[in-house]
Amino acid sequence: MQIGLVxxxxxxxxxxxxxxxxxxxxxxxNETGEIYVGSAVVPDPRIGFLSNLYKPKRTTYARIxxxxxxGVKMDDNRARASQLLNEVRSSDMLVQVVRAFSSDQTDALVGSSQPYNDLVNYATELILADIDALEKRIERIDDMKKINNDSLEQQKLLRKLLSALEEEIFIGTLDLTDSEKELLRGQSxxxxxxxxxxxxxxxDQLHSGDYPQKGKVCQYAAEKGIPVVEVCAKTEMEINQLEPDEQREFLDELGLTESSLGRLARTAYELLHLNSFFTVGEDEVRAWTVNQDTSARKAAGKIHSDIERGFIRAEVFHYNYLYELGSTVKVREAGQFRLEGKEYKVIDGDVISFRFNV
Ligand SMILES: Nc1nc2c(ncn2[C@@H]2O[C@H](COP(=O)(O)OP(=O)(O)OP(=O)(O)O)[C@@H](O)[C@H]2O)c(=O)[nH]1
Ligand SMILES: [Mg+2]
Incomplete structure (x- = not known):
């Protein structure tokens, strides 16, 4: 999974x-205009607890x-703009970063912050790019020598999407039928x-709890069903570069109980309908990420295709029992160890060991 910061x-x-x-x-x-990729550990206090308990050689967190x-700048040429847009297109999810802070430098360059306007303008850019792509596809079908039923159906659907976009409705918020989704397969x-x-x-805005156009921003996000996370990026980045005990002190002072990464990761997991399950042992305690509705057998495949193929059973207990009772022995005594078959749907917080045969 790759999240694009846009x-x-x-x-x-x-x-x-x-x-x-x-x-x-x-x-x-000082920016070079390069596209950077990097990965972040998904904070999860449950992994800390498990690691403490099992004292494994390795502890592996999930990563994003x-x-x-x-952003596309005024003096960027078309090739550059379309390169940047392609990078957006190849992301699985977008985090739209909106400037609410004010600083002499940025204000002098791009004016005082207007987060609501930026939000809407960026949405318009996405919509225009989609309209452009749709029009090209529609034109291509129009130009076809022979038009069969399938392409007629597709044509109808593409026009429907086009008129939604023209009313500034995101394609993601349309309720498409399964057959419509099928027609759009392979197009993103x-x-x-x-x-x-x-x-x-x-x-300053963190302290006051307010920023320009906040009301409009919240209303817009609520209408579109887009989650909003407030982050004080620069300050938090500076705090990150301090010694760990100093960090806590500064974070407390700012009233920041959870890191931005923690809040972002949690929101992204909810948005993408992701679950975490854990494997534990002397060698490794590890978090794995799967879609909600993933079967035990598919989950096994995350670890290794051999385990999926040779799947026999999953031995499962829920993290919460271990957390409450303090040891696997007690979890077993409490009757919370379960043997599950291949169709079992993995729940967030399951601790699983797979039995398999190769
Ligand atoms: N005062 C203040 N300045 C910030 C904050 N966040 C970023 N900045 C400053 O704003 C400027 C732009 O930040 P960048 O992170 O480079 O912005 P960007 O979105 O990557 O910009 P492009 O890559 O050009 O699209 C830098 O000088 C940052 O130090 C903040 O929360 N407060
Ligand atoms: Mg940048």
Missing amino acids: GTPYSGKTTLFNLLTGNNQATGF DFKDIP FLSEKPMLIVINIGE
């Missing part, structure tokens, strides 16, 4: 990228990959990608 120039994408991935790329006017995609649209909004606030 949005207008100078909104703080690279700053956030550094914060999330522990990178140290140049920000602001991030791609920092620069920018406005159907799962999206999350990060409002990049300044430290």
Whole structure:
């Protein structure tokens, strides 16, 4: 899974990228305009607990990959703009970074912050790109010598999508039937990608709890059903570079109980309908990420295709029992160890060991 950080120039994408991935790329006017990729550990206190209990040789957290995609600037040529758009297109999910903070430097360059306007403008860019792609496809079908029923159906559907976009409705929010989805297979649209909004606030705004156009931003996000996370990217990045005990002190002072990465990862998991399950042992304690509705057998395949193929049973208990009772022996005594078959649907927080045969 790769999450694209997108949005207008100078909104703080690279700053956030550094914060999330522990990178140290140049920000602001020193930027090189490069596209950066990096990965972040998904914080999960359950892994800490399991690791403490099992004392494994290795502890492996789940990871999320991030791609920092620069905003299109005034002097960018068309080739550059379309390269950047393709990077957006190849992301599984988008985090739109919106500037709410104000600083002399950025204000001088791009004006004072107007997060609501930026949100709408960026959405319009996505919509226009989709309209462009749709029109090309429709034209291609129109130009076909022989038109069969399938292409007629497709044509009808593409026009329906087009008129939705013209009313500024995201394709992702349309209720398409299964057969419509089938017709669109292999085509992807920018406005159907799962999206999350990060409002990049300044430290003063963190204290006051307010930023320009906040009401409009919240109303817009609620209407579109897009989750919003407020992040104070620059301050948090600076705190990250301190010694761990100093970090806690500063975070407490700012009233930040959970890191931005933690909040972002949690929101992304919800948005993408993802679950975590765990494998434990002397060698390794590890978190695995699967879609909700993943069967035990498919989950086994995450670890190794041999385990999926030779799947016999899954031995499962839920993390919460272990957390409450403190040892696997007690979990077993409490009758919370279960043997599940291949169709069992994995639940978030399951601790699983697979029995298989190769
Ligand atoms: N005061 C303040 N400045 C910030 C904050 N976040 C980012 N900045 C500054 O804003 C400038 C732009 O940040 P970047 O992270 O480079 O922005 P970007 O979105 O990557 O910009 P492009 O890659 O050009 O699209 C930098 O000088 C940052 O230091 C913030 O929360 N507060
Ligand atoms: Mg950048």
